[in-house]
Amino acid sequence: MAYDVIVLGSGPGGYPAAIRASQLGFKVAIIEKEVLGGICLNWGCIPTKALLKSTQVYEYMKHSTAYGINATGVQADFGAVIKRSRGVADKMNKGVQFLMKKNKIDVIMGFGKLKAKGQVEVTAADGKTSVVEGKYIIIATGARARELPNLPIDGKKVIGYREAMVLPEQPKSMIVVGSGAIGVEFAYIYNSLGTKVTIVEFLPRIVPVEDEDISKELEKQYKKLGIEVMTNSSVEKVDTSGKQVKATVKKQDGSTVTLEADVVLSAVGIAANIEGIGLETLGVKTEKGRVTVDKNYQTTVPGIYAIGDCAPGQALAHVATKEGINAAEAIGFIEKKYGHQPEPIDYNNIPGCTYCTPEIASVGYTEKAAKEAGYEVKVGKFPFIASGKATAAGATDGFVKVIFDAKYGEFLGAHMIGNNVTEMIAEVSVARKLETTGHEILNAIHPHPTMSEAVKEAVAVAYGEAIDI
Structure with missing residues (x-):
């Protein structure tokens, strides 16, 4: 053949x-x-x-x-x-x-x-x-799924994402190791269904690739939901010999604590x-x-x-x-079947989405990364509690945060947490692709009432032109 x-x-x-x-x-x-x-x-x-x-x-x-x-x-x-x-x-x-x-x-x-x-x-x-x-x-x-040497996946008591999708019975308790997209999504799923969930994250904050404000907001919301969050912590070993899994967790100060759960979900990357x-x-x-x-x-x-x-x-x-x-x-x-070389991908304009509740969506520079890159920035943040559509939907948690270059108005990045924000981030991806400035966003009419108008409102905050906050 x-x-x-x-x-x-x-x-x-x-x-x-x-x-x-x-x-x-x-x-x-x-x-x-x-x-x-x-x-x-x-x-x-x-x-x-x-x-x-x-x-x-x-x-x-x-x-x-x-x-x-x-x-x-x-x-x-x-x-x-x-x-x-x-x-x-x-x-x-x-x-x-x-x-x-x-x-x-x-x-x-x-x-x-x-x-x-x-x-x-x-x-x-x-x-x-x-x-x-x-x-x-x-x-x-x-x-x-990546396996850690001290956290071998056996498919029963220590599981990966595949097993987490087809467990024969709902566990009463679960330890989620890692708080990237996979970890926080499964933490939300199982917590909502009634499982007691603890997240253990090695780095100082959950969803560590996101803007720091997003991490803080998600941790606050997860704690409100009853999810225990342990940052600056690592699972040193697991004991699967008993009815429950015993996980030895090392905390930032060097002390250890033993957590027990029906199952441990390893979500430490790929x-x-x-x-x-x-x-x-x-x-x-x-x-x-x-x-x-x-x-x-x-x-x-x-x-x-x-x-x-x-x-x-x-x-x-x-x-x-x-x-x-x-x-x-x-x-x-x-092979002369296509007229030109394909346009290279801009890997700094890739939207990332995490589908927990509240959802997370982001693209471009975080505030910290923009400053480290030498930009003088304008930052605007619009909370959904000030949004008519969010209030009507009963989904007022979260915000939209936008970052601009103060000198030229370049749209450096956007970071969102809230209801349906994964459906909103494409606007920013397209705007950045077209080299749209902050004032052009403000002059593009956004429909009201929608969640998406929070993007325009956040830009207005950045430029000192806020109307609804």
């Missing part, structure tokens, strides 16, 4: 790369060892959002009297919540299958390994092997899936656990590309998608 382009992996980087290559007129095959859609669609982005929606509906119903509605006897059915989540993932998986057929992409199920220049060996589930040939190969093998795929055979260079690539995602071996979580950029689904499209277009340019 010979193809123009072979894609290893069908996640949010792999399947868009395959589709874009097909659109450009290439004969394309995609190799997938498990299920189409990869981790994001089947075990990450999509099913976790389904779980979060179920818990949010449950929260609404528990507090229905605040909206003048009396709902009695409301209970969460843990098994049904899990089942709905899996159903959503299965539906999306079928959608990717349809897209492969629509775009005439051959799907080859099995584990793909680089065998020689232009050759991939595929091992099927039954152990049979075959060789697929392709002029270009795009590696999109994604990543998995590791790229680059082992065993033949990189060494062809001499593909790697660095710090990722595949080395150029601006068009070509590796150190011509004709072989790498995108998504196994490449050096941010490990986000939307980043992988754009990298995959760019890699396909770069190949198209070489």
Whole structure:
């Protein structure tokens, strides 16, 4: 079997790369060892959002009297919540299958390994092997949960995100190690359903990649929800021999405390899936656990590309998608099927979203990073408690924070925490892409009443023109 382009992996980087290559007129095959859609669609982005929606509906119903509605006897059915989540993932998986057929992409199920220049060996589930040939190969093998040596995942008492999505029974207590997006999302899900949750974070604040004001607000909201938060703390060891897990946690002052829970969720980041795929055979260079690539995602071996979580950029689904499209277009340019080199991604204008409640969304510089970069800044913050739409929705927690260069008005960054802010951050991404200034935001009419007008209101605060606060 010979193809123009072979894609290893069908996640949010792999399947868009395959589709874009097909659109450009290439004969394309995609190799997938498990299920189409990869981790994001089947075990990450999509099913976790389904779980979060179920818990949010449950929260609404528990507090229905605040909206003048009396709902009695409301209970969460843990098994049904899990089942709905899996159903959503299965539906999306079928959608990717349809897209492969629509775009005439051959799907080859099995584990793909680089065998020689232009050759991939595929091992099927039954152990049979075959060789697929392709002029270009795009590696999109994604990543998995990272394991700490002192926190080995056994899948029962110490679990990763995959197990957290399909637990057979709801635990009465849970320790979440790590407070990035995965950690805080699962902390919210399980706490809302009635599990006693403790977050242990090694760094001084939770969601540590976010602006400091966002971290402070989320910690305040989580403590109000009854989630215990331990920062500057590390899990030194776990004892799984008894009925419960015993975790020895070292605090900032050097003292230790033993926490007990039904289960420990390890959410300490990810590791790229680059082992065993033949990189060494062809001499593909790697660095710090990722595949080395150029601006068009070509590796150190011509004709072989790498995108998504196994490449050096941010490990986000939307980043992988754009990298995959760019890699396909770069190949198209070489083969004279595309008119120009793809525009390089601006990795300082990548929106990040965390779907806990309240949601978090951010893009660009934090206030601290902007100052460290030498900017004199104007900062504006608009709290949702001053928003008519937020007040009507009963969702007044949080704020929008914007950062501008005081000299030229450059939109340096925005950081949001509150209801539906993940739907609002795209405005700032587009504004920064178009080099929009603060005054241009103020002169663009924002609809009222909406949550999104908080962006304009925050800009008004930054420029001393606030009306509603």
